[in-house]
Amino acid sequence: MISNSYIDAHCHLADPKYSSDLESVLGRSEKAGVGEWILGGIGPKDWEAQKKISKLRAGKIHMAFGLHPWWVASHDEGEVMTAVKRLESELGKAQCLGELGLDFLPQFKDKAQLQKEVFRIQLMLNENFRKPLILHVVHAHGEAITVLKGFRHCQGLVHAFSEGKEVLKQYLDLGFLISVGGAVTRKGYQKLKECLSLIPLDRLVIETDAPDQTPEVAGFSKESRNEPCTLVPIAEAISQIRKDSSPEALLASSSRNLRALLASSSRSR
Numbered sequence: 001m002i003s004n005s006y007i008d009a010h011c012h013l014a015d016p017k018y019s020s021d022l023e024s025v026l027g028r029s030e031k032a033g034v035g036e037w038i039l040g041g042i043g044p045k046d047w048e049a050q051k052k053i054s055k056l057r058a059g060k061i062h063m064a065f066g067l068h069p070w071w072v073a074s075h076d077e078g079e080v081m082t083a084v085k086r087l088e089s090e091l092g093k094a095q096c097l098g099e100l101g102l103d104f105l106p107q108f109k110d111k112a113q114l115q116k117e118v119f120r121i122q123l124m125l126n127e128n129f130r131k132p133l134i135l136h137v138v139h140a141h142g143e144a145i146t147v148l149k150g151f152r153h154c155q156g157l158v159h160a161f162s163e164g165k166e167v168l169k170q171y172l173d174l175g176f177l178i179s180v181g182g183a184v185t186r187k188g189y190q191k192l193k194e195c196l197s198l199i200p201l202d203r204l205v206i207e208t209d210a211p212d213q214t215p216e217v218a219g220f221s222k223e224s225r226n227e228p229c230t231l232v233p234i235a236e237a238i239s240q241i242r243k244d245s246s247p248e249a250l251l252a253s254s255s256r257n258l259r260a261l262l263a264s265s266s267r268s269r
């Protein structure tokens with residue numbers, strides 16, 4: 001039965017790739033049973049776009065404002081600090097803070113210091129706002145976890161998790177939800193596939209990261225734009241690996257976990 005109540009834990013509906021046909025994208029998503037979406041924020045321009053598109057499905061498109069490590073790495077310090085000020089005045093309007101974190105891939109690593117500083121500043125801001133965090137961390141889990149341990153308010157989700165047991169345990173100990181996406185549909189990702197069953201059901205959430213990270217599922221190819229309707233085949237792939245729950249049960253528990261997280265946000269303001 002299609003209940004139309006599943007939540008995509010992470011996607012970018014305000015991305016320009018959807019500017020000409022967002023209504024049909026939302027329609028296909030709803031038809032597949034995915035009727036709510038938690039967005040990931042990039043920078044000020046993206047937050048503005050989120051405000052506009054969130055009106056298309058009031059109360060169902062959950063906005064996230066934050067400074068993404070890629071955005072931080074591609075702007076100079078002055079621009080970044082102006083954006084931090086703006087985040088402080090705008091964050092109250094969003095349901096979540098993020099994406100924030102550290103990305104130490106070679107193309108972003110020369111800005112590692114600035115990334116760390118901005119990660120810390122955003123966490124500091126959130127000591128007042130207490131919004132759920134949407135973490136983007138690549139090749140920097142040790143550093144990110146050290147930073148997170150210095151803050152009291154560490155609720156949220158680790159987006160596009162693709163690590164193994166040791167890293168998983170540390171995020172679980174900190175209280176985070178673990179968000180798994182299209183990687184499970186691809187060849188490889190052995191570390192992730194081996195630790196999928198170790199994620200307690202009340203900590204596992206499912207995301208598409210659409211329009212990025214297109215999964216290898218029917219109707220989509222690596223070259224095609226991803227859409228939130230692929231949440232269902234991603235859940236099928238997780239179900240096949242875990243073998244303890246049907247895709248529907250996984251989607252239902254993921255959505256329950258996300259609703260609880262969002263409720264903690266509205267309580268806090």
Ligand SMILES: [Zn+2]
Pocket residue numbers: 010011012040099159209
């Ligand atoms: Zn994202």
